[in-house]
Amino acid sequence: IYIAMEVEISVPSEASNWWEEERYTDGSKWKFLEHKGPVFAPPYEPLPSNVKFYYDGKHMKLSPGAEEVATFFAKMLDHEYTTKDIFRKNFFKDWRKVGENKSLVNTFACQISQTSIQSRVIKIKAENERLLQEYGFCIMDNHKERIANFRIEPPGLFRGRGDHPKMGMLKRRIRPQDIIINCSKDSEHPKPPPGTKWKEVRHDNKVTWLVSWTENIQGSIKYIMLNPSSRIKGEKDWQKYETARRLKKCVDRIRNQYREDWKSKEMRIRQRAVALYFIDKLALRAGNEKEEGETADTVGCCSLRVEHIKLYPENDGQEYVVEFDFLGKDSIRYYNKVPVEKRVFKNLQLFMENKEPDDDLFDRLNTSVLNKHLQELMDGLTAKVFRTYNASITLQQQLKELTSAKILSYNRANRAVAILCNHQRAPPKTFEKSMQNLQTKIDAKRGQLSDAKRDLKSAKADAKIRRDEKSKKTVETKKKAVQRIEEQLMKLEVQATDREENKQIALGTSKLNYLDPRISVAWCKKWGIPVEKIYNKTQREKFAWAIDMAEDDYEF
DNA sequence: CGGCCTGACTCGGGTGTTGGCAA
DNA sequence: CTTGCCAACACCCGAGTCAGGCC
Numbered sequence: 001i002y003i004a005m006e007v008e009i010s011v012p013s014e015a016s017n018w019w020e021e022e023r024y025t026d027g028s029k030w031k032f033l034e035h036k037g038p039v040f041a042p043p044y045e046p047l048p049s050n051v052k053f054y055y056d057g058k059h060m061k062l063s064p065g066a067e068e069v070a071t072f073f074a075k076m077l078d079h080e081y082t083t084k085d086i087f088r089k090n091f092f093k094d095w096r097k098v099g100e101n102k103s104l105v106n107t108f109a110c111q112i113s114q115t116s117i118q119s120r121v122i123k124i125k126a127e128n129e130r131l132l133q134e135y136g137f138c139i140m141d142n143h144k145e146r147i148a149n150f151r152i153e154p155p156g157l158f159r160g161r162g163d164h165p166k167m168g169m170l171k172r173r174i175r176p177q178d179i180i181i182n183c184s185k186d187s188e189h190p191k192p193p194p195g196t197k198w199k200e201v202r203h204d205n206k207v208t209w210l211v212s213w214t215e216n217i218q219g220s221i222k223y224i225m226l227n228p229s230s231r232i233k234g235e236k237d238w239q240k241y242e243t244a245r246r247l248k249k250c251v252d253r254i255r256n257q258y259r260e261d262w263k264s265k266e267m268r269i270r271q272r273a274v275a276l277y278f279i280d281k282l283a284l285r286a287g288n289e290k291e292e293g294e295t296a297d298t299v300g301c302c303s304l305r306v307e308h309i310k311l312y313p314e315n316d317g318q319e320y321v322v323e324f325d326f327l328g329k330d331s332i333r334y335y336n337k338v339p340v341e342k343r344v345f346k347n348l349q350l351f352m353e354n355k356e357p358d359d360d361l362f363d364r365l366n367t368s369v370l371n372k373h374l375q376e377l378m379d380g381l382t383a384k385v386f387r388t389y390n391a392s393i394t395l396q397q398q399l400k401e402l403t404s405a406k407i408l409s410y411n412r413a414n415r416a417v418a419i420l421c422n423h424q425r426a427p428p429k430t431f432e433k434s435m436q437n438l439q440t441k442i443d444a445k446r447g448q449l450s451d452a453k454r455d456l457k458s459a460k461a462d463a464k465i466r467r468d469e470k471s472k473k474t475v476e477t478k479k480k481a482v483q484r485i486e487e488q489l490m491k492l493e494v495q496a497t498d499r500e501e502n503k504q505i506a507l508g509t510s511k512l513n514y515l516d517p518r519i520s521v522a523w524c525k526k527w528g529i530p531v532e533k534i535y536n537k538t539q540r541e542k543f544a545w546a547i548d549m550a551e552d553d554y555e556f
Numbered sequence: 557c558g559g560c561c562t563g564a565c566t567c568g569g570g571t572g573t574t575g576g577c578a579a
Numbered sequence: 580c581t582t583g584c585c586a587a588c589a590c591c592c593g594a595g596t597c598a599g600g601c602c
Contacts, residue, residue, distance in 0.1 A: 148590095149590080151590095151591095153592065159592095160593065160594085161568090161569080161570090161593065207563085207564065207565090208565080209565090212564095217593095218593090218594095220562090221563060222592085223563095223564075223565080225564095225565080233566095236565085236566090240566090285567095285595070285596080286595090286596060286597080287595095287596095288595075288596065290594095290595095295593095298594085298595090300595080300596090328595095329567080329568065329594060329595055330567095330568055330593080330594060330595085332568085332569080366559095367596075367597075368558090368559095368597080368598090369558095371596090371597065382596075382598095383597090384566085384567090384596060384597085423569085424569085425569060425570085426569085426570085428586095430585075434584095434585070434586085437584090437585085441578090506568085506569065508569085509567070509568055509569080512567085513566070513567055514567090536587075536588070538588075
C-alpha cells in the first residue's frame with residue numbers, strides 16, 4: 001500500500017519548478033492559456049423601504065441608480081475627505097448625471113443614514129471559497145496558476161491619493177460588454193453571464209494578462225493578471241534582480257562616468273549626470289512628466305522643480321548641503337538634507353539661475369532621455385534598476401555588519417533600506433496605545449520575574465534544609481520558570497525596540513519589491529534561522545524560486 | 557529626433573479580516 | 580474553556596515606470 005501511494009500521489013518533482021524549465025526565446029509569454037474570466041461585482045440591492053432619503057429636510061424617492069450612488073457617499077461619511085470641497089463637487093456633478101434627479105440636487109443639506117447601510121453587510125465565507133476555486137485559477141502552459149485579482153473592482157467613489165483633483169468622482173460599474181478576454185485559441189473560452197457579451201475575445205500571447213477593461217476616471221486600462229507565485233511573475237522578478245546584479249559589476253564605471261559628465265560643456269549632459277547622481281545616491285525615482293490637473297502634483301528626480309530644493313553652501317558644519325522637500329509617489333513627502341560634492345552643488349546653482357520656483361530644475365532632461373543614455377551604458381539598465389541595486393546591496397552589507405539578536409538585526413537592515421527608498425507610513429492609529437500596553441506588559445513581566453526569583457530562592461533554601469528529591473525537583477521547576485520568564489521579557493523588550501523604530505516606516509514594499517530574496521534566504525541558512533521567521537506563507541510562495549536556489553554563500 | 561500617447565507591467569500605502577495569544 | 584484584543588496578513592486599487600508606435 002505504501003509503495004502504491006508513493007506512485008499515486010505524485011510529489012511535485014524537481015522538474016515541475018518553473019525556474020528549472022526553459023524560457024521562451026521568441027518573445028511569447030505563453031503557448032496555452034485557459035481561464036474562467038472575471039467575477040463581477042454583485043448587483044446593487046436597493047435599500048429596504050423603511051430607509052428614507054432626505055434632501056433639504058424633505059423626504060425624497062430616488063431612482064435605484066441614484067440611490068446606489070448615494071450609498072457610496074454614505075459609506076464614506078466617516079472619512080475626512082467627504083468634507084472636502086473638490087470631493088463634494090465631483091461627487092455631486094457625477095451624481096446628478098445618474099437617474100432623474102438632475103435638476104433637484106445642488107447643495108449638501110442632505111443626510112443619509114449611515115447605520116442603515118452598515119447593517120446590510122453580508123458576507124458568505126463558503127461563497128467566497130467557491131468563487132476562489134472556480135475563478136481563482138487558470139492554466140498557463142503546463143501549470144495551474146493562482147490569479148491575483150479575479151474580481152472586477154466594484155463601483156464606488158474614486159479616492160485618489162494626496163490632493164487629487166478627481167476625488168469623489170463616480171467610478172462606474174464594469175459590465176461584460178466592457179471586458180476584453182485574453183486566452184489561447186485552443187482553450188475553452190470563458191463564457192459571459194447569460195444574456196451578455198464580451199467586448200472582445202483575443203489571443204495575444206505577447207502579453208501576460210487574462211482580462212482587461214478601461215476604467216472611467218483616468219481612462220487607463222486595468223488588468224487581471226497572475227499571482228506573484230506564478231511562473232510568469234517569478235521569472236520576471238528573478239530577471240529584475242539579475243539585472244541589478246549586472247549593474248553591480250559596472251556601477252563603478254558608471255559612477256566615474258557621471259562624475260566626469262559633471263564637467264561637460266553641454267548643459268543637457270551635466271543635468272543628466274547630476275540627476276543620475278541623485279538617483280544613485282538617494283534612490284530617487286525617475287520622475288515622468290504628468291498631465292497637470294489629472295492627478296495630484298507629485299514629482300520624481302527628472303520632474304523636480306526649483307522650489308523643491310534649497311542650497312546651503314554651509315549648514316550645521318557641513319559644506320554644500322542640498323535640502324530636498326517634495327511630494328513623491330503616492331504624495332509621500334520626501335524630506336532630506338544631504339551634503340553633496342562641490343561640483344554637484346555648483347551645477348545645481350547653475351541649473352537654478354534665472355528660474356522661477358515652478359520651473360523644472362532639469363529643463364534639458366526627461367526620463368526617456370535619461371533611460372536611453374542608461375541603456376547605452378548597460379543592456380537593460382533603467383533608472384529604477386538603481387533603486388533595486390542600492391536596496392539589495394544595502395541589505396547585504398547591513399546583514400554582514402549586524403550579527404547579534406538576529407531577527408532584530410534583520411529588521412534593522414530592512415529598515416535601512418526602507419529609509420533609503422523613503423517607504424513611509426502613517427503611524428498606526430493605535431500606536432501609542434499598543435506601545436503603552438506593551439510597556440505595561442513588560443512591567444508586569446518584570447514583576448513576575450522578581451516574584452519567580454524570590455520563589456526560586458526560597459525553594460533553594462528549602463531544598464538545602466530538606467535535602468530530598470521532591471524539593472530538588474521544585475528547585476528545578478522554579479529555575480525553569482525563571483528562565484522562561486527571562487526569555488519572555490527579552491522577547492518583549494526586543495519587540496518594543498523593534499516597534500518603536502518601525503513607527504513611521506513601511507517595511508513591506510522593500511521586502512516584496514526591492515530586496516533580492518536570495519540574500520535573505522542565504523542569511524537564514526548561514527545563521528540557521530528558519531526562513532519562516534523572515535517570510536510568511538505568501539512571501540514564501542512568491543520567493544519559492546529563491547528559497548530553492550540560494551545557498552548560504554550566495555552573493556548578490 | 558522629439559513630443560505625445562498608449563499599453564503593460566511593477567510598485568505603493570491603506571484597510572478590512574483573521575487567527576493566535578493572553579487574560 | 581471563553582473572550583477580547585491586536586498584529587499579521589490578504590486584498591485593494593491607485594500611482595508609478597518604461598517601451599514602442601505614430602506623426
